[in-house]
Amino acid sequence: MIEEYLIVEPINAPESIDLIALAPVLVLSVFAMGVLVLDLWVGKNKTLLMFISLVGLLMTAISAFAKHPLPAFAFTDSYIVDHLSIFFICIFTLSSALTILLSFEYNERKGIKAGEYYALILLCTVGMIILASSTDMIMIFLGIEIVSICLYVLAGFRRDDPVSNEAALKYFLLGAFATGFLLYGMALIYGSTGSTNLFKIAGFIKTEGTQSNPLILMGIVFLVIGFGFKVAAVPFHMWAPDVYHGSPTPVTAFMAVGPKAAAFAAFFRVFAEAIPDMSLSWEILLCIIAVLSMFVGNLGAIMQTNIKRMLAFSSISHAGYLLIAVIAKSSLAGSGLLFYMLAYAFTTFGAFGIVILLGKKEKENLELENYSGLAYKHPILALSMTVFLLSLGGLPPFAGFVAKFYIFSAAIEEGFVTLVVIAVLNSAISFYYYLKVVVFMYMKEPNSEFQISLTPMTLFVVIVGIIGTVELGIFPDPIIALTNLH
């Protein structure tokens, strides 16, 4: 297959576009625009929009399975449908659906009435699907831009709240800067290999033996910076705590799962498929970034008193664990990445669901102290939160443990034992701050009255989170079988 790519081909007339392969993108785009247009007529009540968005996401997930046999390509090999992308599409639609469910009641409480909120989430999901399915640098760039622009707007959606504005502006400025790096990196690699297609780049490097070509090396460094920013890895993580803190809580949950998963999908594809032969030069770089992310994320989280900021730092450390999968770059690592993201999606949405449930109209209750004594007023909520936090920390028998086991296994199989040792020590550090919340919930006396209204949709998200977290932890086999990339 590689040889085929190496022939310098004349520009052909565009082949007919494979609409079935593109179905998820098309379906979701149509629904997104439909929601945008419908918003003109529905008035103040956005229930219909929410409903249509959910239907759209469901149809997208179904349409992802339409293409046979796998892998299939579209857009002159720049778009791929394979196990990896289908599984990621399922994660994206799931996380977007959960975001929408979380948002509905939150938005009502916060007085966010705009219908384009739902359209933006759908469009962002379109971007994520493109990102996870692209095998071409240009497509990756397109995907990243679609995702980022939607997120810039979503982060600033609480227009009258300066913290939200600050988050959006910070995210936008730094994000635009990082995108510049990414694009520059792509350009350098294109310049030295003559292609933007991931397979062709891989083929070029293999045959030409350009492992020490300074332009490609430079390109790789810029790519690492660009992707590092998108997944919030240290030292490109500065935006994360502020943006996570300032964004509306459902958007925070969304950012921590969907776009991050998409960025990791592209990260994995580029590094494991386009430039695996250069791994000697990027392995050490990514190792340093992974280790830094884990340490800074975990140690930073210990200092936090605000739960959203704590979860932001925790998500930085999770980026570190996920980078281990990129470094291991085997197909087992790819499977591990899938499982981890799914487990992380259930757990994170569950945790943020509880954060939202604890909030009130006038007061968000985001400080850890607000959780004091929760266990004795709402034992089930506290128990659920404990499950989510322990799962994030990687304690069996919850999803997070199996996910970590998966990624660590892949890394050990490839011989990265030291890296895994550092990672597990970090898990031990992370228990400290996850347990801190448990300490507040179980071991302190309540210092104020809880007035929690158990709104049904948010509660539903928490229940989905619990079921997912426990199911993936105790009976993970069906999902593990699905993640198998062979």
Add this chain to the structure above:
Amino acid sequence: MFLTFITFLPIIGALFLAFFPKENEGAIKQTALAIAAADFLLSLFLWTNFDNSTHKMQFELNISWIESWGINYHIGLDGISLLLYVMTTFLTMICVIASWDVKKHIREYMMAMLALSTGMLGVFISLDLFLFYVFWEFQLVPMYIIVGVWGGPRRIYAAVKFFIYTAVGSLLMLVAIIWIYFHVKETTGVATADILFITDNISAPLDAQKWLWMAFFLAFAIKVPMFPFHTWLPDAHVEAPTAGSVILAGVLLKMGTYGFLRFNLPFFPQASYDFMPFIAWLSIIGIVYGALVSMVQEDLKKLVAYSSVSHLGFVMLGIFALNEYGIQGALIQNINHGISTGALFLLVGVIYDRRHTRLIKEFGGLSKQMPVYAVCFMIVALSSIGLPGMNGFVGEFLILLGIFQVSGLWAACATSGVILAACYILWMFQRVMFLELNNPKNMKLKDLNVRELITVVPLLVLIFWIGLYPKPFMKTFDASVNHLVSRVSPDNFRPTKDHQEGGGHNASLMTKTELAKLSQRLQKTSHN
């Protein structure tokens, strides 16, 4: 299936308790007790149906769990785990009774206790590394909650320290587990985490063996706890509620020694053999250090906690004598320590309930005010010292016998621990029970009530039973210990020539027949 049922009965019971109304404390406590007692009685059936003549796993169940990775739900009991299993159900029952007067959140307390029980039972029956790890980590949570919610003033610090400390060790073990999994997959072509399969097929090079050994060692040494990894123990013990301390000393620490017997020895016989002096000296330091530190404690619970460090040093020394006496002694001492130290914690809890202090200087002359209490305490204290006729003697004697065959020096050093134990226990006993009854607060103390007697008396019976007639206990693990000893025998991994030259401690190892004769003689003596 029977074994699965017994193991999961407590946690199912805990879920059942969740539906009880909070106010109905009586019903909650009675249900919890009923579950714990049923679990104990059922586990006795395991014992009576246990076939003593084989080292093979019994009550085995092996069903596929995570098929893609070759991970099975494989459980079973052998001689090494049987008594620990039964002791866990037994102590859980005792602890439920001992916690009758817990004031706050009784429902949650009982739920945590029962969940903890399932976690501990699971550790002892798991025959799959993945399954083992799941239980091993899972039981941390309820224990953490028990210490953190119902503990003393510094409970949060102690609970977090306990959790993190144990987690660090076990996470490194996880890395070793994954490594072994891939190693076995590579060498045999079978992807499995089955402990029995790995025991038979692991053939790691010595270098790797040593690293793996150390990873497992760290996990178990923290749990045991061996010097210098013991610092979490006094904090956890002092802050834990009485029942928490009993479970901690009685079962949780045993999970560490059990881990050595189940993993370190059979997986890495050569590394175990090479590390023997290292462990022996750490154990001896633990024995002497624990005893000396106990001696200067002012807090009764802290004293008992440090005495645990000392006693567990004996157990570790016995295990790493790597001969039958040593390991048999270690196994029986495991049980003894659970009984004696468990009883000590219960008894300390009794006066703490009455006086809300555990400082030795607050007491004195209690034997006049609480004669029954003093008698019970005396028996338990003497058993802890290892007085002949009581359980502690059997274990310590066997361990010293075992270690003496390896090195006379080690045996001599360890014996000093027995003497020091007599010092700190008797001195403490004297200061608490005798002297003048001059503190007015102690004048009105009530003696043991019926409920407290119910918790203590079974333990006293066991103290004498094991002390005078240990055979029913000893014979359960004879076959398993023989098998284990032959597995770690240096003949398996060293050429004979080397073995003879290596002289030193091997020379003193007796032949099998000699050992068998000796152990028969010993059993006869202990009958008398």
